[in-house]
Amino acid sequence: MTNSLFIMVIMFLFGNMIFVSKHKHLLIVLMSLEFMVLSIFFLMMMYLMMIGYSMYMLMAFLVFSVCEGALGLSILVSMIRTHGNDYFQSFNLI
Incomplete structure (x- = not known):
């Protein structure tokens, strides 16, 4: 039981590290x-x-x-339709 608990916590931490470090593409973040x-x-x-x-x-x-x-997929589709890609650099919020 504790082994699977440890694996789940490691999974959460890896997902969190990817979320923080890989912010170039919207699909990777999702x-x-x-x-x-x-x-x-x-x-x-x-x-x-x-x-x-x-x-x-x-x-x-x-x-x-x-x-x-x-909701994330709909944002991704609308971003690809309007901007042509899912890069955050091409998405200007101003």
């Missing part, structure tokens, strides 16, 4: 966010199974993570 959501999902699943709680909270978490992923 994939690192989804990787962090996946590790948090596994951590919550392990915790809820350990304390014997029902898994309805996981279903709500999955719904919010799917909405977050769909």
